[in-house]
Amino acid sequence: MSRVRFLALVVCLGLALAGAAAAWAAKHGLPAKVQLRSTKLGMILVNRRGFTVYAFTKDGPNHDAFQNIKLCIQAWPPVTSSGPPVAGAGVKPGLLGTIRLKNGRRQVTYSGHPLYTYIGDSSPGQTSFVNIRQFGGRWPALNATGDEVK
Numbered sequence: 001m002s003r004v005r006f007l008a009l010v011v012c013l014g015l016a017l018a019g020a021a022a023a024w025a026a027k028h029g030l031p032a033k034v035q036l037r038s039t040k041l042g043m044i045l046v047n048r049r050g051f052t053v054y055a056f057t058k059d060g061p062n063h064d065a066f067q068n069i070k071l072c073i074q075a076w077p078p079v080t081s082s083g084p085p086v087a088g089a090g091v092k093p094g095l096l097g098t099i100r101l102k103n104g105r106r107q108v109t110y111s112g113h114p115l116y117t118y119i120g121d122s123s124p125g126q127t128s129f130v131n132i133r134q135f136g137g138r139w140p141a142l143n144a145t146g147d148e149v150k
Contacts, residue, residue: 032081032108034096034115035088039127041149044141045091045110050124053079053108053115055148058137061112062099072135078107079115090144111146 033048045053054076059065067073078101085108087093098106099114108115118129118139130141130149140148 029082031083032079032085033088034079034085034091034108034110036090036144037125039125039141041127041130041141043090043143044127044130044149045115045143046125047079047117051117051121052125052127052130052141053110053117054130054139055110055113055142056116056135056137056139058135059114062097062109062114064099064101064107064114066114066116066135067101069135075119076116076135076139077119078105079117080105081108082106092144092146095146110142113142113146115142 030048034045034053035048035050036043037046037050037052039052047053056066056076064078066076067078080101081098085096085098087096091110095111097109097112099109101107116139120129127141129139131138133139140150143149
């Protein structure tokens, strides 16, 4: 199997798993949980499953500009919540919020940054894609104060 086909298969599998997890959470009415995890980059924000959550530098405060970039949302799905998001230990509840997307879903924000996951992350706490440049911006991780992790 060629490397390109293998990567395409991994991406499709990641999309299917992410979709199944999101559907399960939505069906069971679980709000998003944002927590801290120790990584080689320090303490960063992660989702309920321990996967890195990212900001997008092209977004404005409390505004998801990324949803307007066609087909990209599948690679960088927004962190959504069926109710008010929950703060894990060390996460400041006052910095958590949500914004409404075009499809009516609520995207979680932290210190005004809309949050995303990346389907290329294969394990909890992975930081290989932090600060990569894609779709005209960078994808930083955030720390507990809502600042970008370098």
